[in-house]
Amino acid sequence: MRLKIAVLAGDGIGPEVTREATNILRAVAELGGHEFTFVEGLLGGVAITATGSPLPTATLDAALDSDAVLLGAVGDNKFNALPPDKRPEAGLLQIRQALGGFANLRPSIAYKALSASSPLRPEVTENVDILFVRELLGGLYFGAPREWNKETNEAINTMRYTRDEVVRVARVAFELAGKRRKKVTSVDKANVLEVSQLWRATVTEVAKDYPGVTLEHQLVDSMAMHIMNTPRNFDVVLTENLFGDILSDEAGVITGSLGMLPSATIGGAVNLYEPVHGSAPDIAGTGKANPLGAILTAAMVLRHSANLEQDARAVEQAVHQVLDAGYRTADIARGSQAGQQTVTTQEMGKRVHQALTESIDRRQSMHAV
Ligand code: NAD
Numbered sequence: 001m002r003l004k005i006a007v008l009a010g011d012g013i014g015p016e017v018t019r020e021a022t023n024i025l026r027a028v029a030e031l032g033g034h035e036f037t038f039v040e041g042l043l044g045g046v047a048i049t050a051t052g053s054p055l056p057t058a059t060l061d062a063a064l065d066s067d068a069v070l071l072g073a074v075g076d077n078k079f080n081a082l083p084p085d086k087r088p089e090a091g092l093l094q095i096r097q098a099l100g101g102f103a104n105l106r107p108s109i110a111y112k113a114l115s116a117s118s119p120l121r122p123e124v125t126e127n128v129d130i131l132f133v134r135e136l137l138g139g140l141y142f143g144a145p146r147e148w149n150k151e152t153n154e155a156i157n158t159m160r161y162t163r164d165e166v167v168r169v170a171r172v173a174f175e176l177a178g179k180r181r182k183k184v185t186s187v188d189k190a191n192v193l194e195v196s197q198l199w200r201a202t203v204t205e206v207a208k209d210y211p212g213v214t215l216e217h218q219l220v221d222s223m224a225m226h227i228m229n230t231p232r233n234f235d236v237v238l239t240e241n242l243f244g245d246i247l248s249d250e251a252g253v254i255t256g257s258l259g260m261l262p263s264a265t266i267g268g269a270v271n272l273y274e275p276v277h278g279s280a281p282d283i284a285g286t287g288k289a290n291p292l293g294a295i296l297t298a299a300m301v302l303r304h305s306a307n308l309e310q311d312a313r314a315v316e317q318a319v320h321q322v323l324d325a326g327y328r329t330a331d332i333a334r335g336s337q338a339g340q341q342t343v344t345t346q347e348m349g350k351r352v353h354q355a356l357t358e359s360i361d362r363r364q365s366m367h368a369v
Contacts, residue, residue: 001034003306006066006270008043008059008095011088012279013289013345014072020291020349021070021298027353028302028311031360039066043095044074044088044279054091060098068305069099069272072294075279088279096136100268102165103172104134104244105300106276107262108251110231113323116334117256120228125254128231131180132251133173134244136265138165139195141241159195161240166202172267173238174210179309183214183235187223187243199240220247227251252276257331259290262297264304271305273297283330287344290329292319295352311360318355327351 007022009015022038029036041059048054054074063069074088084090108130115122143158170186177184186203188196200217207215218226220243226233227247231254239247252261261276275293283289296319303312323332326339333342343351 001032001306001308003029003034003036003068003301004039004066005036005301006039006041006059006063006069008041008063008069009046009072010043010074010279011045011076012073012281012284013277014044014074014279016284016287016289016345017275017291017294018070018072020345020352021294023349023353024295024298024315024356025070025301027357028308028315028360031357031364032308032311034306034308043071043091045076045079047091048079048082048086048088054086054088055094055098059091060095063095063099064269066270068301069095069270070297070301071095071272071274073275073277073279075281077281096265096272099265099270099272100137101265101272102135102137102267103169103265104132104136105176105264105266105304106132106134106248106251107296107300108132108231108248108254110254111256111260111320111323113320113326114256114260114332117332118254120231120254124229125231128254129181130227130231130234130251130254131176131236132244132248133169133176133236133238134248135161135165135169135240137241138162139241159193159240159242161195161198163198163202166199167206168267170203170206170238171209173236174206174213177213177236178210181235182212183216185216185218185223185234185237187218187220187237187239187247189220189243190217191219195240203238223247224250227254257290259293259329259331260296261293262300264297264300266304271301273301273305287346288330289345290331291345291349292329292352295319295349310363314356314359314363315352318352318359321355321359322348322351325351 009018110125110128143160190196299315
């Protein structure tokens with residue numbers, strides 16, 4: 001298997017966590033005999049310092065010429081005085097737009113070892129494994145007209161979807177559900193909004209092509225409650241842009257730390273992979289950054305761009321194993337609990353690397369017998 005990965009580590013803790021994620025990808029390549037090449041590019045504050053632009057042409061070209069883009073995080077307080085379109089974050093928005101992914105995937109997983117990190121009770125979060133599929137290019141964030149008229153004191157945004165936009169993201173959700181627990185929950189507000197009525201009718205129609213997958217519809221307001229009360233009931237949750245933005249953040253509390261959350265945006269020219277967190281300038285350079293969100297993002301690269309499902313699962317399993325063994329970065333350490341050890345970014349990366357190598361070695365020797 002050959003894969004060219006553009007690595008845009010970015011600012012703050014971006015390079016620290018991305019280093020651990022690429023180490024994991026290198027280990028998978030080495031152990032499995034795959035050829036992964038890594039092309040580094042500048043994005044965000046580091047790109048502004050070096051070139052004056054948050055997304056230099058060379059970076060965009062390298063991204064478009066790759067099979068997958070792995071991003072760290074962008075953002076640096078020293079550029080806060082710049083206008084929004086010149087800041088590091090503008091580079092991120094531009095590259096997301098240029099790559100054109102329309103389906104944003106965000107897993108929300110409960111780790112048994114971290115049950116104390118979530119504000120929800122362990123019996124509620126136990127075995128939760130939700131995958132959000134959020135439509136990313138349509139809806140209220142992009143619909144026209146949009147305006148704040150300061151003279152009339154009136155503002156408008158437009159929630160707009162076409163049938164085709166709903167079909168393509170719904171297909172992603174059903175395909176993924178088919179490989180998981182075979183259930184799609186589609187979220188809308190069809191009792192009030194025409195856009196949601198189109199959404200519901202279209203998703204219902206797409207579902208006919210996937211007879212092995214169960215479809216249920218939920219209204220967004222009651223869904224906000226169900227996610228907290230009975231998160232175990234959900235497998236793939238399909239949403240439009242705004243609802244997905246809010247609900248996936250809400251579900252982030254199930255995992256317990258921002259540093260644990262991965263994401264992928266697929267369906268465009270090249271898939272884009274990034275941990276959910278930002279550049280965390282408050283802890284950059286201290287070794288306190290949790291690299292597990294970035295490492296789990298690397299697992300998504302293996303699953304969605306390399307079609308190496310077994311290796312993706314091995315990485316996720318290695319993360320579970322290291323957490324079960326008591327290793328914690330500062331954000332997920334809870335006091336001085338017995339059996340826990342607080343480790344640095346690098347140490348955490350090394351532990352996952354070790355657990356992963358052992359599990360791939362075991363798998364290979366079983367195959368060799
Ligand atoms: P943030 O996600 O960077 O940090 C929020 C809090 O979570 C901080 O206390 C931070 O220390 C902690 N945190 C985040 N990631 C962590 C990790 N991996 N391990 C341990 N702790 C972690 O959000 P913010 O502070 O609002 O923003 C900081 C900068 O990042 C800003 O410039 C913002 O614009 C940018 N940002 C970038 C992205 C992105 O690149 N995708 C996303 C959000 C924010």
